[in-house]
Amino acid sequence: MTHEPSVSARDAEHALRTALSRGGEWAEVFWERHETLQLVLDDNRVEDAIGGVDQGAGIRVTTGERTTYANGNVADADDLIALAGRAARGVLDGGELHEAGPPEPDELPRHSTVAIDPRTVAVERKVGLLRRANDVARALDARVQQVTVSYGESVQEVVVANSEGLLRTDTRVRLNLAVHAVAKEGDVLESGFEAIRGTAGFEMLTDEAVEEAARSAARRAVLNVGAEPAPAGTYTVVLSSEAGGTLIHESVGHGLEADLNLKGLSVYSGRIGQKVASELITVVDDGTDPDRRGTAAMDDEGTPTSRTVLIENGVLRTYLSDRKHAAKLGIERSGNGRRESFRYLPICRMTNTMIAPGAADPGEILSSVKDGIFVKKMGGGQVDVVSGNFAFEITECYRIREGKLAEPLRGATLVGQGPKLMSEIDMVGTDLGYSTGTCGKDGQGAPVADAQPTIRIPSVVVGGKVG
Amino acid sequence: MSERLTDEATVDQALSTLRSLGVATGEVFLRDAHSGSVEIKDGAIESVIARGERAIGIRVLEEQRLGFAYTSDLGAGGIRACAEAARRMSLVTEPDPDLALATRPIDDVDLDIFQQGTADRPLDERAAAALAVEDAARAVDPRVQGFRKTTYSDSESITMIATTTGIRGSYRESYCGAMTSAVAKQNGERQIGYHGEAGRRPTELDPARVGRRAAERAVEKLGARPLATQKLPVVLDPWMAMDLLRAIGPLFSADNVLKRRSLFADKVGERVANERITIVDDGRRPRGLRSAPFDGEGVATTTRTLIERGTLRGYLTSLKTARKMKVDATGNARRGGYGSPSRIAASNLYVAAGTDDADAVVRALDRALAVTSLLNLHTVDPVSGEFSLGATGNYLERGARVHPAQGITIAGNLTDLLNAVVGVGADLVFGPGGLGSPTLVISELSIGGA
Numbered sequence: 001m002t003h004e005p006s007v008s009a010r011d012a013e014h015a016l017r018t019a020l021s022r023g024g025e026w027a028e029v030f031w032e033r034h035e036t037l038q039l040v041l042d043d044n045r046v047e048d049a050i051g052g053v054d055q056g057a058g059i060r061v062t063t064g065e066r067t068t069y070a071n072g073n074v075a076d077a078d079d080l081i082a083l084a085g086r087a088a089r090g091v092l093d094g095g096e097l098h099e100a101g102p103p104e105p106d107e108l109p110r111h112s113t114v115a116i117d118p119r120t121v122a123v124e125r126k127v128g129l130l131r132r133a134n135d136v137a138r139a140l141d142a143r144v145q146q147v148t149v150s151y152g153e154s155v156q157e158v159v160v161a162n163s164e165g166l167l168r169t170d171t172r173v174r175l176n177l178a179v180h181a182v183a184k185e186g187d188v189l190e191s192g193f194e195a196i197r198g199t200a201g202f203e204m205l206t207d208e209a210v211e212e213a214a215r216s217a218a219r220r221a222v223l224n225v226g227a228e229p230a231p232a233g234t235y236t237v238v239l240s241s242e243a244g245g246t247l248i249h250e251s252v253g254h255g256l257e258a259d260l261n262l263k264g265l266s267v268y269s270g271r272i273g274q275k276v277a278s279e280l281i282t283v284v285d286d287g288t289d290p291d292r293r294g295t296a297a298m299d300d301e302g303t304p305t306s307r308t309v310l311i312e313n314g315v316l317r318t319y320l321s322d323r324k325h326a327a328k329l330g331i332e333r334s335g336n337g338r339r340e341s342f343r344y345l346p347i348c349r350m351t352n353t354m355i356a357p358g359a360a361d362p363g364e365i366l367s368s369v370k371d372g373i374f375v376k377k378m379g380g381g382q383v384d385v386v387s388g389n390f391a392f393e394i395t396e397c398y399r400i401r402e403g404k405l406a407e408p409l410r411g412a413t414l415v416g417q418g419p420k421l422m423s424e425i426d427m428v429g430t431d432l433g434y435s436t437g438t439c440g441k442d443g444q445g446a447p448v449a450d451a452q453p454t455i456r457i458p459s460v461v462v463g464g465k466v467g
Numbered sequence: 468m469s470e471r472l473t474d475e476a477t478v479d480q481a482l483s484t485l486r487s488l489g490v491a492t493g494e495v496f497l498r499d500a501h502s503g504s505v506e507i508k509d510g511a512i513e514s515v516i517a518r519g520e521r522a523i524g525i526r527v528l529e530e531q532r533l534g535f536a537y538t539s540d541l542g543a544g545g546i547r548a549c550a551e552a553a554r555r556m557s558l559v560t561e562p563d564p565d566l567a568l569a570t571r572p573i574d575d576v577d578l579d580i581f582q583q584g585t586a587d588r589p590l591d592e593r594a595a596a597a598l599a600v601e602d603a604a605r606a607v608d609p610r611v612q613g614f615r616k617t618t619y620s621d622s623e624s625i626t627m628i629a630t631t632t633g634i635r636g637s638y639r640e641s642y643c644g645a646m647t648s649a650v651a652k653q654n655g656e657r658q659i660g661y662h663g664e665a666g667r668r669p670t671e672l673d674p675a676r677v678g679r680r681a682a683e684r685a686v687e688k689l690g691a692r693p694l695a696t697q698k699l700p701v702v703l704d705p706w707m708a709m710d711l712l713r714a715i716g717p718l719f720s721a722d723n724v725l726k727r728r729s730l731f732a733d734k735v736g737e738r739v740a741n742e743r744i745t746i747v748d749d750g751r752r753p754r755g756l757r758s759a760p761f762d763g764e765g766v767a768t769t770t771r772t773l774i775e776r777g778t779l780r781g782y783l784t785s786l787k788t789a790r791k792m793k794v795d796a797t798g799n800a801r802r803g804g805y806g807s808p809s810r811i812a813a814s815n816l817y818v819a820a821g822t823d824d825a826d827a828v829v830r831a832l833d834r835a836l837a838v839t840s841l842l843n844l845h846t847v848d849p850v851s852g853e854f855s856l857g858a859t860g861n862y863l864e865r866g867a868r869v870h871p872a873q874g875i876t877i878a879g880n881l882t883d884l885l886n887a888v889v890g891v892g893a894d895l896v897f898g899p900g901g902l903g904s905p906t907l908v909i910s911e912l913s914i915g916g917a
Contacts, residue, residue, distance in 0.1 A: 054537070054806060080653075416874065
C-alpha cells in the first residue's frame with residue numbers, strides 16, 4: 001500500500017493552535033497509521049488473507065475537569081486541522097485563551113528490536129509457517145480433529161504532540177501466531193491453545209518456536225479429552241511458572257490502575273505505604289521489558305514507558321498512571337496511559353506485569369503438597385475491581401498426590417479475592433514464566449504480557465464438577 | 468482539502484477500479500458513521516467524545532479464491548491500493564468451489580432502525596440522560612455511594628454494499644445507549660452492580676431504569692458470603708440468561724458445524740434441549756439492535772427457529788456454508804466493521820417466552836441459587852460447551868432470599884444446561900446485542916465454594 005508521510009511538526013503545531021482557538025488549557029494531537037495483515041489457516045486450508053490500513057487522529061482539549069475529544073479518519077494535514085476545529089467547537093465555556101508552544105521533537109530509546117520488518121517478508125513465507133504449524137499439530141495424535149492457525153501482523157506508527165511542546169513518535173511492530181487444536185474422543189470434544197506474541201520483528205517466529213507452539217496446542221487438546229472433570233471445592237494450589245501471569249493481572253494488576261484509585265473504588269485505594277500482600281510478593285509492571293507484547297517506547301500520551309515497582313515485599317508503593325491521574329494523585333507518571341487506537345481516550349493500563357521471582361525451589365514447592373492441584377496453564381480471566389473478586393480459567397492442570405503430579409483434570413476455574421489471595425501465598429519460586437494476551441477494559445483492547453514464578457496458595461476455591 | 472466523494476460515488480469508484488484492474492468478481496463494503504458519547508463524574512461532565520468513521524472493505528473473488536483488504540484512505544490512490552491488495556490477498560488463499568458473492572437482489576424492507584438526528588442531540592440532552600442514570604441509582608438506596616463509570620452514547624451510520632455482479636444495497640441505522648456500574652458501600656464492604664440498555668432512538672431508552680437496576684445489583688450483593696460446594700437448582704433472570712445465550716450462539720454456526728467444532732453437528736431433527744426451550748434468530752425484528760435488511764455479504768436477512776420445543780431445526784449460514792449444506796443462506800454472515808471479514812453469527816437471538824410463573828417455580832424449590840453476576844463468560848468453550856465461571860448470587864430457600872453469595876463458581880455444559888431447563892418464564896426481555904430471554908430455571912448445576 002502507498003505510504004503517506006506522518007504528521008510534521010508544523011502540522012502538529014497548526015492543529016494544536018486550532019484546537020485551543022476557542023479556549024481550553026491544554027491540547028493534544030494523537031495521530032496513528034495502523035497497517036495489519038491477518039492470515040488464517042483453518043480446516044487444512046488458507047481461508048482468510050486480509051490486509052488493511054487505518055489512519056486517523058484524535059484531538060483532545062481539556063478545560064478544567066472536562067475533556068473534549070474529537071476523532072476520525074484523516075488522510076492529510078487538512079483533515080487533521082478540520083478535526084482540530086471540530087474539537088475546538090466542542091469546547092464550551094473555554095475560559096481565557098492559551099497558546100500552544102512550538103513542538104520540540106525528541107527521540108526516545110526503543111525497547112524492541114526489529115531485525116526483520118515483517119512487511120518485507122513475502123506473504124508466501126508466512127503462509128508456510130501456518131502450514132508447518134498445521135502439519136505438526138495434526139501429526140501429534142490421531143485424536144486431533146481440527147486445527148486453526150492464525151498469523152497476525154500489526155505495525156502501528158504513532159505521533160503524539162501536545163501544547164506543552166511535546167512531539168514524540170513510536171512504531172510498534174507486533175506479531176501473533178496462534179494455534180488452536182480440537183481433539184475428539186468418543187463424544188468429548190476439547191480444545192488446546194498456544195500462541196507466540198511479542199513486540200518484535202519477524203525473526204521471533206523461528207520454525208522451532210512455531211512447531212513448539214503447534215505441539216503444545218495439540219498436546220493440550222489431547223490431554224484434555226482424556227482428563228477427568230475437575231472436582232469443585234477448596235484446595236491447595238501450586239501455580240507453575242509455565243502457567244503464565246493471568247493471576248497477577250486479574251487479582252492485583254487491575255486494582256492498581258490509578259483511575260479506579262482516584263475514585264476510591266479499588267480495594268487498594270488509599271493504601272500506598274501499607275502492607276497489602278505477603279512479604280514474599282513483589283509486583284512490577286515493566287513497559288520496557290525487551291520485545292514483550294506489552295512493550296513500547298512510550299505510552300499513548302508520549303510518556304516514556306518505565307519499570308514500575310507497584311508492590312515491594314508486600315508493601316504498596318504506587319499505582320499505574322496516565323498524565324491526568326498521576327497529577328491528581330500526586331504520583332510520578334508511569335507511562336501507562338494507553339489507548340486501543342485514535343478512536344479512544346487513553347486510560348490507565350498494564351503493559352508487562354509480573355510477580356518477581358522469590359527464593360523457593362520450584363520442585364520443592366510441588367513436593368511440599370500432599371493433596372492439591374497443579375496448574376500448568378491458565379487461560380482468560382476477569383476481575384471485579386471494586387470487590388477484588390476474580391475468576392480465571394485453567395486450561396491445563398493435574399491433581400497433586402503425595403507431592404507428585406497425578407491425573408490430569410479439565411474444566412477448572414480458580415476464584416478468589418485479590419488482596420486475600422496475595423496475603424496467603426506462602427511459597428514463591430526462583431523461576432519466571434510469561435504469558436500473553438489482549439486485555440479488555442472499558443471496551444478497549446490492549447496487548448499485554450504477564451509473568452510469575454511458581455507459587456503456592458494454601459487454600460483457594462476451584463470451580464468444577466460436583467459429585 | 469482533497470475533494471470528497473459522496474458515499475455512493477466512493478462505492479462506484481471502487482467498483483470501477485476493480486473493473487479497470489480486470490478483476491472478475493468483487494464486492495465493496497462501505498461504512499460511514501458518526502457518534503458521540505458523554506461520561507459523567509460527580510454530577511458533572513467529565514468527557515465528551517465525537518467520533519467519525521468512514522472507510523471501505525473490498526473483497527475479490529477470482530478463480531474461487533477470496534482476498535480481502537480495507538482502507539480509510541478514500542482518495543483515488545487509496546482505493547486503488549486497497550483493490551490491488553485485495554487481489555494480491557486472493558492469490559494467497561486456497562480455492563473453494565462453494566465461495567460466492569451475492570447474486571439475489573435485496574428486498575426493500577423497513578425495520579424501523581433509524582431515526583435521523585439521534586447522533587446530533589445537543590450536549591445538554593446527552594448529559595441529562597447520563598445524569599438521570601446516576602440520580603435514579605442514588606434514589607434506590609443511600610448505600611449507593613459512587614460509580615465506576617456512567618456513560619451515554621449514540622450513533623448514526625450508513626452501510627453500503629455493492630458487487631460487480633450488480634447487487635447493491637444500503638441502509639441507515641441509529642443507536643443510543645446508557646450504562647453504569649454503581650458502587651454500594653456498607654461497613655467497609657464494597658460491591659458493584661452493572662447495567663446497560665440500548666435502543667434505536669432516545670424514546671426507546673429509559674435512563675432511570677438503567678440506574679435503578681445497576682443500583683439494585685450492587686446493593687443486593689452487600690453482606691455476601693461463600694456457599695459450600697454442592698449441587699443446586701439455579702435461577703437465571705432474563706439478563707443472566709442472555710449472558711449464557713450469547714455463549715450458545717456459536718454452536719449454531721454452520722461454519723463450526725462443518726468443521727466439527729459444534730456440539731450441534733449432525734443433530735438436526737434431534738432433541739438438544741428441554742421441550743420448554745424454543746430459540747429463534749430474527750434478523751428482521753422491528754427496532755431490533757442487530758436488525759438489518761442484509762448481512763455482510765449482501766444477503767437478505769431472515770427469521771429462523773433454531774430450536775423448536777427442544778428439537779434442533781437448523782443452523783445459521785453464510786453463502787459458502789449454505790452451498791456446502793445445500794440449503795438457502797440465512798443472511799447471518801455478519802461483519803464487525805469495514806476491516807473485519809464476515810463471520811457467521813446470530814442477529815437478534817432469543818429464547819421464546821414460556822408459560823411458567825417463574826416465581827412459583829422458584830418457590831417450589833427447597834433451595835436454589837439465583838445468579839446475579841457471572842465472571843469470565845468469555846472463557847466458555849464453544850467447542851466442548853463446557854463452562855466454569857465465577858459467580859455471585861442470592862441463596863434462596865423456597866423462593867425467599869436467605870443471603871447473598873460470592874466467591875463461588877458455577878460449572879456445567881451448555882447442552883446439559885439446555886436439557887436441564889425446568890422453568891421458562893413469560894417475562895421475555897430484549898437486551899444489548901439483540902439478545903432476549905425470559906427467566907430460566909435450571910434443575911441443577913455444580914456450585915464450587917468453601
